[in-house]
Amino acid sequence: MSAGVGVDLENLWIRFGDFVAVRDANVHIKGGDFFSFLGPSGCGKTTILRAVSGFLEPSEGNVLIGGNNMKGIGPNKRPTALIFQNLALFPLMKIWENITFSMEIKGASARERRKRADELLDMIALPGQGDKLPSELSGGQRQRVAIARALCAEPDVLLLDEPLSALDLKLRQHMRTELREIQQRVGITFIYITHDQGEALTMSDDIAVMRAGVIDQIADGKTIYNDPSTAFAASFVGENNVFRGKVLDVRGDQALIRTNRSGDLLSRISTANQGKMNVGDDAMMFIRPEALSLAPTGSQGDHFVTAKVNHEEFEGNVFNIFMEGDGGKELKVSIPNHGQSFEDHSGQDMTLEYDVNNAVAVPAGELAAE
Amino acid sequence: MTTDKIIRVSIWIYLGIFFAYLLGPLIIMSATAFNSPSFPRMTPWECLTFNWFGELFRDERILNGIWNSILVGFGTVILSVSMGLAGALMLTQIWPKLRATYYTIIIAPILIPGVVLGISTLVFWDRINRMLGLGADSVLSNGLFLTIIGQSTFIASYCMLVLVARLQRYDIALTEAALDLGATHAQAFRKVLMPFMMPAILSAAVLAFLASFENYNTTTFTFGEYPTLTIELAQKVRYGITPAISALAFMIVALTVFFALINEANIKRKKMIAEARKDATVGELAGKIEVPGLISRNPAAIALIVLVIGVATVTASAMTYSPDQCIADVQEQKRLETEKRIQELRDRRAKEAAEKAAAEGAEGGATQTAPKPSNNSGFGGVFAPNTLQNEGTDDGASDEGADDGAAGSSNNSGFGNVFDPNALGNDNN
């Protein structure tokens, strides 16, 4: 890992009139990291990015880049480059002029600019396309041009605002890998914004999960997936089954929860909440569909769940079973397909089993919208 | 089927009437520029002449008016386009709640009569001039200055409308992207926003120039010692118009068509270049793109070339062609005709006199003069041109030159030759 330039948000508040778009954000982003802000649309991700790039002054708190407070420093003086959600390529300039715009500003000669443009075009695998206009490229190609244009400015921090959201699925998956490769090659800090947890999980070193202006959890992808610290993080990242209830007993790092409709179940308490959950508190327990498995019907105990099967579906690599769940939401179970025979259980009661370490309990809270 | 046909035919008829209404006056006026009579008329066609163009270019006042109009036009373009651009940019920046109010205020000058703008410009700057204690020869009371300022008050609003339309399609993220890449605000404006606005700025400039060039209402109060073309024309028409004015009209029409065709050909060409680029390979893009020739598949370009060749031919032939012989012939013919008529009259008078004498001799002077030839018109002959003509000739019979002059020379009526009794007289003869 190269040293790179880190970014810190200290007690960052951003208000639009009475509306609080970002509430007391504290984030430390290590130099050279690929860092993602993950959250649903409208949660304040773009707002944070605009505060980092300098288009927006925080209402309170500080943005530090490489340890320097950026207060009062305009976007053209910050060592950041932003890739806009709609790319914002200059429509009247040719590709090579677009890419080297930052050099033109500094008065570089056309020959220098062409040379640099050719290098960058090679890097983004668009050799010789410099004389086209942005409108003459495909979506994925434009995407890469926007990246090249930002990199040409040699920023210490590259900011990307949902750059893949306009691409089709295939291209999106391809670009994930490509972006990650580019980041590792140039070794600068990437701050990436997305509402797509798949993108965040596959590319990022660290992820901040955001909900309505608040940062719920900052951790690496694995931790966020396996050990979410809030109900929102648990329900937003990946698919999850929720069981609502009250804490009946706390046993070290485990809690016995009296669920509304599945009896008393035992669960691990998420790391961030250990010591904070007390008997009688409202709690939520989450189990991933792939962490549930079939058990002999009628098995009893604190890690068995019995429910009626609504319907089933075959997805190729897994069989999905949808059962009556808690609070109107279906309980989903994914059974890996090993070529075993699989009969239809619709309408029958089935019993499921889980490993207590794969269940996680957090204080009751807001769930992510479907 | 038949109704279909009827509809189609009536559409064509409608179009014909519509275009005749739109273009008829222009075509007729243009044609009169090439006819030799000194009052602009198309019939009777006497002699093809290019002399009215020469006449036009010898008219100091018209030339001076054109020059002043151009000066005012350029001044107005610069002032209006910059004010319009500033206004348009302001509209996108202003607090949204104020936007509607601001828009109304800035559009208002278009709705105010030009006369009012002219008067108020004059009064306002006169006050300021006096407040500053300046004399009547200061810049603030200069006709050029006042006209440019006065016209710009409302032409700037037109420009703003044109510019706002384009600005609304501008993505502000482009400016932000430029700033983000290290550009100053001035650089972002110059390198990103301005190129984007350029087409609209050019349109606004053309619009401003044309609006300035044709303006009369406002200018009439402000021109001072710099009468523009419209002012000069208006003053000239008061003393009767000559085909030299038609020549000017013809040139303006020709120039308009010329520029419209250039524009059209250019648009078409750009489209074809874009198409060629689409099909071009990477190598071709880097080098020279094979662009189709100027004329191929471009009707506007062909029309343009035809027009240019036509004008060149006409100009060249005008240099060598002289209508003198024809004019002399026509005049000679008219003289002969007049003489013939006078002769007839004299004969008739002589005959009448003889009859009178004979009647007097017979009835002892009891009867009056014989009544004039009766007229069938219900209007008692008031509108009958022949009657007028006859009366005119009756009175001036002794003056041989009068009729001759009237037939061939100027007429002060502002209504064209429709009410020119001599013309009608000629037709009938």
Ligand SMILES: Nc1ncnc2c1ncn2[C@@H]1O[C@H](COP(=O)(O)OP(=O)(O)O)[C@@H](O)[C@H]1O
């Ligand atoms: N300039 C602004 N004025 C008022 N509200 C704004 C402004 N910009 C963003 N917001 C609000 O702030 C919230 C967060 O917006 P944004 O950061 O764009 O969300 P996202 O996470 O989808 O990028 C939204 O509710 C949005 O309506």
Ligand SMILES: [Mg+2]
């Ligand atoms: Mg956004």
